[in-house]
Amino acid sequence: MSNLPWIIKYRPKSLNDVENQDDVKNSVKEWIESWLKGKAENRAILLYGPPGSGKTTIAIAVANDYKLELMEMNASDNRNITAIKNIAEKAALSGSLFGIRGKLIFLDEVDGINVKQDSGAIPAILELIQKSKYPIIMAANNPWDPSLRDLRNATKMIEVKKLGKYALKRILSKICNSEKIQCEDEALGDIIDISEGDARYAINLLQSVAEGYKKVTETTVSEIAKRKERELDSFETVRNVFWAKYVWQAKNAVSNSQVDYDLLIKWFSENIPIQYDNLEDIWRAYDALSRASIFLNRAKTSGWDLLSYTFDLMGPGVAMAETEKFKQGWKPKWKKYQFPQVIQMLYKSKENRDLKNSILEKIGKKIHTSSDKILNDVFPYFIQYSKIKEVSKNLELTPKEQEYLSTISGETSSEETQTKYTQKYSQKKTYRRYSSSKKKT
Numbered sequence: 001m002s003n004l005p006w007i008i009k010y011r012p013k014s015l016n017d018v019e020n021q022d023d024v025k026n027s028v029k030e031w032i033e034s035w036l037k038g039k040a041e042n043r044a045i046l047l048y049g050p051p052g053s054g055k056t057t058i059a060i061a062v063a064n065d066y067k068l069e070l071m072e073m074n075a076s077d078n079r080n081i082t083a084i085k086n087i088a089e090k091a092a093l094s095g096s097l098f099g100i101r102g103k104l105i106f107l108d109e110v111d112g113i114n115v116k117q118d119s120g121a122i123p124a125i126l127e128l129i130q131k132s133k134y135p136i137i138m139a140a141n142n143p144w145d146p147s148l149r150d151l152r153n154a155t156k157m158i159e160v161k162k163l164g165k166y167a168l169k170r171i172l173s174k175i176c177n178s179e180k181i182q183c184e185d186e187a188l189g190d191i192i193d194i195s196e197g198d199a200r201y202a203i204n205l206l207q208s209v210a211e212g213y214k215k216v217t218e219t220t221v222s223e224i225a226k227r228k229e230r231e232l233d234s235f236e237t238v239r240n241v242f243w244a245k246y247v248w249q250a251k252n253a254v255s256n257s258q259v260d261y262d263l264l265i266k267w268f269s270e271n272i273p274i275q276y277d278n279l280e281d282i283w284r285a286y287d288a289l290s291r292a293s294i295f296l297n298r299a300k301t302s303g304w305d306l307l308s309y310t311f312d313l314m315g316p317g318v319a320m321a322e323t324e325k326f327k328q329g330w331k332p333k334w335k336k337y338q339f340p341q342v343i344q345m346l347y348k349s350k351e352n353r354d355l356k357n358s359i360l361e362k363i364g365k366k367i368h369t370s371s372d373k374i375l376n377d378v379f380p381y382f383i384q385y386s387k388i389k390e391v392s393k394n395l396e397l398t399p400k401e402q403e404y405l406s407t408i409s410g411e412t413s414s415e416e417t418q419t420k421y422t423q424k425y426s427q428k429k430t431y432r433r434y435s436s437s438k439k440k441t
């Protein structure tokens with residue numbers, strides 16, 4: 001349970017728990033009750049409104065309240081068209097027989113249907129609406145595309161407005177209480193402002209701050225919000241891919257990402273073993289990622305049209321590596337993602353290089369010699385024989401430079417230092433041999 005994303009853990013089970021949206025709840029209740037009595041004017045309803053306003057939540061709550069089995073499907077995934085046709089066939093035949101639990105069909109994201117690619121999708125849904133003996137709820141963010149005209153005409157349209165500040169505050173405060181986390185009022189206010197009425201975004205942000213910092217304060221929220229451009233986008237891309245249930249979701253996540261492609265590969269590489277537990281899933285995900293990397297390199301040299309293969313492999317390839325995803329009842333697992341270690345190491349080594357150069361410069365100034373000469377002729381002996389405390393004062397070394405010196409010298413016995421140096425030196429030689437042999441070939 002603790003691994004569940006909060007948007008799932010705290011999704012209202014009943015319409016009574018859905019915050020605000022009273023008009024929507026009343027219209028939906030009225031419609032479903034008339035449906036169940038066989039008196040509905042409209043065979044389907046279309047809930048439309050901005051992301052995270054509660055459309056899916058309302059559909060799930062209706063199914064729970066009226067004890068209907070929810071058949072949820074994403075309309076914009078073209079693999080589902082055949083499934084929709086099958087449901088249309090079955091739904092036409094079965095009907096709600098006495099004693100058999102009724103069903104509620106939920107078609108999400110009907111505005112994501114690519115009419116050019118899936119010309120059969122809208123007719124299949126229209127047929128489903130006509131034939132179905134079960135009620136149908138559809139959801140869309142933007143239902144006003146001309147291609148959706150027939151769907152609009154075949155349904156009762158219900159607008160779901162974005163959530164107001166008070167409703168969001170109640171949702172977030174309840175979560176803070178249940179999770180027993182310290183949440184400052186002002187910090188919740190900031191999360192609400194940033195989220196602009198999107199409950200999913202607000203809850204995800206709250207979870208990121210709470211898991212990252214334990215306390216939800218104005219400072220910790222602004223830390224995460226400040227990093228949004230730089231880091232959260234990587235976190236979000238990775239999360240959206242791992243949580244994608246459909247191929248198109250995973251592909252959208254990578255193709256809309258602001259993160260540099262090479263960097264994104266490193267993010268996935270770091271987090272695949274964190275997200276997936278099954279060894280075979282991990283193997284499949286790395287296999288796809290390594291191919292994504294090959295295509296990225298080819299795209300750089302042979303032409304950027306190859307980039308779409310990188311997207312396919314890095315997004316859907318990694319996302320669909322998890323076999324559990326294809327089973328009934330799969331839910332995404334919340335994992336705490338990690339910044340790529342390899343980049344941290346690069347930062348660290350750059351920082352170390354800068355420290356070393358500045359020490360070389362300081363020694364050079366004292367003995368009037370170039371940094372290059374110091375590096376080759378003086379530095380090895382300097383580390384081995386000098387007393388860091390003494391030279392630090394003389395050279396006016398900063399605390400970081402002193403720390404660097406003591407780390408590389410290890411403040412060890414000269415014998416140990418010498419062994420270290422010999423090893424380092426022979427590594428350097430090996431590297432030189434390797435690079436010169438590479439040049440020759």
Ligand SMILES: Nc1ncnc2c1ncn2[C@@H]1O[C@H](COP(=O)(O)OP(=O)(O)OP(=O)(O)O)[C@@H](O)[C@H]1O
Binds near residue numbers: 021052053055058199
């Ligand atoms: N009115 C609400 N009351 C309580 N929680 C809500 C409400 N609306 C949304 N939420 C929370 O926000 C999460 C996201 O909402 P939901 O998935 O229903 O949005 P949506 O409108 O279907 O979004 P999208 O258009 O992106 O599919 C839910 O899991 C739920 O936890």
